[in-house]
Amino acid sequence: MTDTSLLLGKDIWHARLYTGEWQAGTLPPAEVIEPATGAPLGPLALADAELVCRSAADASRAQPAWYAMPYEARAKVLRTAAVLAEAHFEELVDWLVKESGSTRNKAAFEASVTIKLLHECSGLPSRSQGEVLPSTPGRLSLARRRPLGVIGVISPFNFPLYLAMRAVAPALAMGNAVVLKPDPRTAVCGGLVIARLFELAGVPRGVLHVLPGGADAGAALTSAPHVAMIQFTGSTGAGRKVGEAAARNLKKASLELGGKNSLIVLDDADLDIAVANAAWGAYLHQGQICMATGRILVQRPIYARFLDRLVAKAKTLAAGDPARSDAALGPLINAQQRDHAYRIVQAAQQAGATLEAGGGYEGLFFQPTVLGGVQPDNPAFREEIFGPVAVVVPFDSDDDAIRMANDTEYGLSAAIISRDVGRAIRLGEQLRTGLLHINDQTVNDEVVNPFGGVGASGNGSSIGGPANWEEFTQWQWMTVKGEAPLYPL
Incomplete structure (x- = not known):
């Protein structure tokens, strides 16, 4: 019946x-x-x-x-x-x-x-x-x-x-x-x-x-x-x-x-707001989003403080069965995707990145992970991870941020956080991306907007x-x- x-x-x-x-x-x-x-x-x-x-x-x-x-x-x-x-x-x-x-x-x-x-x-x-x-x-x-x-x-x-x-x-x-x-x-x-x-x-x-x-x-x-x-x-x-x-x-x-999307955090940003945006962009749906924040580019004067706060935030986020708990993260879709994320985390460390938080898994539940000190020659800088991995990269000048954000075959989404909106817009105008968000993170879609990327995106x-x-x-x-x-x- x-x-x-x-x-x-x-x-x-x-x-x-x-x-x-x-x-x-x-x-x-x-x-x-x-x-x-x-x-x-x-x-x-x-x-x-x-x-x-x-x-x-x-x-x-x-x-x-x-x-x-x-x-x-x-x-x-x-x-x-x-x-x-x-x-x-x-x-x-x-x-x-x-x-x-x-x-x-x-x-x-x-x-x-x-x-x-x-x-x-x-x-x-x-x-x-x-x-x-x-x-x-x-x-x-x-x-x-x-x-x-x-x-x-x-x-x-x-x-x-x-x-x-x-x-x-x-x-x-x-x-x-x-x-x-x-x-x-x-x-x-x-x-x-x-x-x-x-x-x-x-x-x-x-x-x-x-x-x-x-x-x-x-x-x-x-x-x-x-x-x-x-x-x-x-x-x-x-x-x-x-x-x-x-x-x-x-x-x-x-x-x-796909995408390898950059969130640029300029040195005048409010740190608590920047960390909240970075965590949302990196960890929402376990990072399994084409618009996920794949790189967090942080200007060097605030890099250490930002990294400390993001690590503290990641350690408060639990992964668990979403049907039976209010965990912040659910499972990855399958073992193949989990193993792909784990491989990149391991390769990133071998290439010089520091594992600041997470990095492991149980079943399909992957820990919220933070990789620090990532450089442009690191696999975590290049590859789309599609897992809950925050890749934090220091930079010096605005020109450095532009060069790093554009250093990818992808071009889907980018975001910039700064108290100086004019500065952020000037920087954003030089990014090769289909979606650009000033004072927001990279994961956005409101139905009424055109959505699309350039390059390999x-x-x-x-x-x-x-x-x-x-x-x-x-x-x-x-x-x-x-x-x-x-x-x-």
Whole structure:
């Protein structure tokens, strides 16, 4: 019997995926695992490459009718999905805590910002969709935005609900169909929940497909002939492969990738505020965020005092099961990610860094860690750690800070803390970064803003806010004359 109090009861999702209806996968199911305890949460249906291609074709057939619906009908689906998410808020939070290892506060924020996104996207169908261009007398010349068709979305594990929804919702609002491949480690909270919300909200059958799967499913999405665009959020290494495959198949690609983001603390900063910002940026969600503060650049006159206070702060932060405690940090997503963070911490010490706090782990719970005295030739300065490791680097002049912050292939987020806002802005203007925050830390997203990086952090595209029209539609030029001219040739 269906539990009507739940958004996503086990009778709906166990060993099922979504293609407009809930059906068995085409591969043997995988077990959904709670990273904090290792306990199984239920069987997850998986899609193979053939099902991905078939779903893309089905979505292509369903998309024209979805776009042809009155704009208010599409807007209503988005509004209804937002209302449903609000009604099932605690269930969304519980899934994020159990499946992704989020602390309850982080999960509540993620669910809230996802709801805000749905409300914002419900206004997209009613916005202006083009321009009237200058032309010759007797001819009307229009530039208008049209949906691309089928959008393939490949989403990550770290903010699974929001980072999938930030592509799915605007793409649907603008009249596209979507095939979503969530990360199989967080496919319930980052995929099947989304399917259920839109199913109950009334999205027509075939317009949305949610297909958990492995690398072969993602590869099929980049090559399927009915997919017009890939929106990928994930590591830079995987993003390079996705971008290459999309280009080979002449698909538009939006790549939101990794980062080695710098927080610059100038010598006039309030130390308590600076430490609070640094700890938040480095340790939020165990550092598993593309915008995480990967380097804390501290001007030398305040470096020793800053380091002492950050170490004291790190030692007050406990890691534990977020479903059963109010620990500040939860588990890392899996042993592979834990071992990657541990390897870099060990390599950093061998290269001359000092381990000021933490550095160890128990199971998937990694201690809040502080590395001091890190220099630009240190692995911890270069590599994205994706773990709760604060990398503290001294610098002398503002020019040194600029050089160090730009000394990376990445270019996602940067932040500067100073009482002198003019000085901070002048410094910030010289940083190669897609996101810049003055008197804040590096982890920020408010739905209404364009979000994107440069260099190895992305392909120069942005998603969110006003950038959504650029990403999920294409221009069509249309002219209209009262009657066709008689050309002289």
